[in-house]
Amino acid sequence: MALPLILRLGVQYCGKRIKTCRRKFSSVPLNPVSGLNVFDSFSKKKSPLLTKQPNVLTWYICGPTVYDFAHIGHAWCYMNFDIMRRVLEQYFNLNVIQVMNITDIDDKIIQKAIDEKLDFKEVSSKYEMAFLNDLGSLSVQKPTVLTKVSDFIPQIISFIEALLHRELAYTTNDGSVYFNINAYEKKYKYGKLKPFQISMAESKNSNNSNDFALWKAAKSDAEPSWAPSWGGKGRPGWHIECSAMASYVFGSWVDVHSGGIDLLFPHHENEEAQCCAYHEIPQWVGHWIHSNLLRLSGGTKMSKSLKNTVSIKEFLQTYSADQFRMMCLISSYRNDIELTEASLRLAKDFLDVVRVFVTECRFFLRNNTVLQSSINSKLLLTTLVETESMVKSYLGDDFNTAQATSAVRKLILLTRKEINNSNTVNRKATDHNPGIAAVASVLNFVSKYFSNLGLTSAGDSVDTTETDASSIIDNFVEFRSQVRQCALDMKSNQQGKDDSVDAVNTRKILLTACDRIRDDLKLKGIQLKDQEKTTTWK
Template identity: 30%
Template sequence: MNLLGRASLQLITTNPLKTNRTNILNQNRNTIRLIKTSSITMNTTTNWRAPQQSQPSGAEVSSNLRVYNSLTKSKVPFIPKEPNKITWYNCGPTVYDASHMGHARNYVTQDILRRIARDYFAYDVKFVMNVTDIDDKIIQRARQQHLLENLRSKADLITPELTDQVRQSLESYANNTVKKLLGNELSLEEVLQKAASQLQWKAEMVAKEEKFGMWIEALGSAHKALGRAICLSDMSIDNSRAEAERLIDGASEVLSKWLDQKYGSTITDHAIFKKLAVYWEKSFFDDMATLGVEPPSVLTRVSDYVEEIVEYVQKIVERGFAYVHEGSVYFDVNAFDGAEVKGHPGQQTFSHCYAKLQPGSKANKKLMEEGEGALSVNPASSTATDVKRSPADFALWKKSKPGEPGWQSVWGMGRPGWHIECSVMASAILGDGMDIHSGGVDLMFPHHDNEMAQSEAYHNCPQWVNYFLHTGHLHIEGLKMSKSLKNFITIGDALKQHSARQLRLSFIAQRWDLGMDFAESAMAEVRNQESTFNNFFAVVKALRYERSTEQMIQAIDLDQSKSVGTSHPLHAIFENARSDFHAALCDSFNTPEAMKQLLNLVTETNKYISAQIASIRAEPDGQSLLVISHIAAWISKMLRVFGLDEQTLASHPRSSTTNNRGGSDLIGWNVCDPVGSFSLRTFFLFFCMLSHDEEIM
């Protein structure tokens, strides 16, 4: 099958602002203050080449946008390969568990950047995202859950056999975790007691091994459940099915792993793995919809591209950058790194480069082993040289072992390696290169470095990705969050405490490329910002409502806002805010600074309204209100660019409606409140009672 010939799921996305590129550029370009740029053509560390845009004669550069590029570790001018278009690939989820706040930070942030590129800078964005539904984590989790459910379905009572299984699983888990760290100096009971009573010692152990806390929690839960079950059994008290299930649930973490070690190799039904992936994929996209994250333009799944993956790997082998060993195929890092190759006709000879993103991690065995997956060869039982030519080599195709799904290939039954999956799917949709590749910073090495290496080997090109955008880590109240450490807050739990808009505002308040601490103090500030906008919109709508009752309201036309009230005191403040807002977004999508400009503009406008309320209401021509209305409408539009409007955040988006009272529906969170609604009437009465020297908050 032709690699580039597969029909992928195309999800049509539209520009919610419904403005064409020319109008947006004209509007935004008029507010630009000169931003100094430097001509960057190559980074000496990674040999990054600035893209050469193919522009039609006479075309002008559309913006002064500069982005932080992980390939250069600096901000560089953004130059797409084609004028006005962006090709973008974003690493999607591996679907084996509930989505957490780390996912929210990554995917909402990518959604914000995508919206800015499309709705502010007016690029035509082709946004491709994958779903990883073939992976070691999925295989392990599916087997564990299947075996645990089988055990649960047969457990009618607490039997000696069941308690013995739990006891064995507890011992096995302890031997593979805490005993490896501590040796045999302490019994399991002593370890659990010490961890509970000596918090300083426990903290020291966590500093040595970050999974120690997770181990103690799993062992403690199983130990407690087993003790209770033995006690009930000995005393012949309430030995029921419910108690048997309680034992299994309490020991589920250690028991599922033990069952998988003993019986995982017996599972042959592909449907078991598919069922888990389908369930969590739906859960992921349900969470994304609740958070207002737009679907990708094109969605791909690994399971739909296995045939293309085989062809892709074959070509890398033919080029001399991969080798076959007993049914598996490995990428030859030493053969690739520094290899001089002749490019396509018209290109100069170039040298391949491995680990462009994190060259300092080339020898990091822990990261390399994690990248290969938990089901790869165990280093303790087989040295790397038994399988690979070099420990740095990574699997492109894995020979399927008993208990793993497999697909037919020229090398026998097997399955794709993790890194090759993204290379093939991105190439199938975007061809031999792309403008932007994005993902979490934790994917930088080895995943993204390996992905680039194998793609550049396949396409015989020096630079497969022009701009790599990595979102920063998320911490919860200063603590690292990790699904593998069982230390995370699910998106569902977070939404019980905060609205989708508040979560999005919290991400906007942080630089996308830096780490973020999700703390209650930060969320309190977010709620204050939300209230500031709410109150401002209500004040402006109240003023417009009063004017509309006198049939003296003027319609809002943002395209004409620069020519409205040019001599008005707020005009210069408005123009400066627009200019500074534009400069912030040109500065690598600096959303914290952009939001600061919006809030400052609200503050200055509120000050003017408080000081001039009488004259605003008495003006025959309503010029002050018109300027204020344009300010409120522009702020509302910029908030919609960030995806903060109600239509974005609603599970079932409402159709846009036109208000017959002079465009009040352009003001606010895209909520088309009737101008005469009770809430506005109430606020207007309160507004009328304000003395002229009171400041509106």
């Protein structure tokens, strides 16, 4: 079977290190990422992030089962992981090799294909394409390698054969294969991620109610099926798919494995067990990272079975991708978050603060000589250095974007206060310190921060339409300012003289028109602030 080029490259990447990958965990030399600690679901605590290869991070992320459109709860998970990836790449200079799976063989997919009288590949392809389009709409970066279960059947069968050979799995009368937990626990530990208390009871055919299916015998000819070496046509179980695909690309060690918290047990527990058994190692994943759930108002779980989900496409008809991303940035990925109007409004308000800040900074930089103003450059630059340090520290503390973004917000508010302070505007600029460098430095830092974390409509990435609108408003306000100043100069020049009726009327008409324009713009959300010799807007 021919594999996609990018996947072959990923396999070559791992293949060059296959000898190292086969060594026991205790002898694998790991490299700490300086200044970065993450919460590990295995150890239940924060610890330094370790990678097998210096400056390279291997990462497997559980993707969707494509039987329906993805909802905003799924988006919450993938958005959080996208932000993490951007932090790792932009702030810790890691070369992230991220693999995501597409589960295109599953009971729900098969049932939908039967109900709609379609081939299962038609169903899965439709929703796979929709899912990838949704990620694009959210500005979530594509994984380095995308793997589909249907492309990996030979590798999955080979994986199961190895477990059968080691007597860590067994076949049943109908040709199904189950993982043997009792045999596994004689060599390795089961229940690393969650105490072994839950009975999964996948089938009455298994020897132990906690054993789980690696291969499911076909129930009818309508199901997609393949013929393995042990006999009995069937298809892979859910857990084995991820283990086989991740092992094929990365070998016997993965630096980071992530997914929603609802996958922690049994899915991720079983992945770990299968891979430890296959590679004959005590530990397969270096760090388990789980995103908590996005809930509806009142804490209700979002679930397709409850029919209370909102698709990503539906959500984006009302709210922007940046609004959703900002909601992620000001929250913690490890906390349950409620999707409410209040939480979305808070995110939008923050976006508005950023946009107004960018507009005011750009206006200041364009008109500084006209304004004859300066700012406290020392204060801004000192605060900027402190904020840069805090941001790096917070991001290194388990991706704490909430605190990092709060620190950036304080810098934004300080800069806006300095720009808009009446004492600042009236302060005469010196030849050597007009404040341009300080404001430009803060603007660059803030713009880069939000751009690094994926926002597309803030900082340097304000869209063209908004940029054009700002430029038009700038030109209009400048024209009004000149007209108003001309009228005021007429009054000043006429002091002590007998004003002609025409001059008085002209001044009155011009100033009244300027006031009317100011009031009209205020109703449209644009506020003009008349200074002694110029006008600013926001």
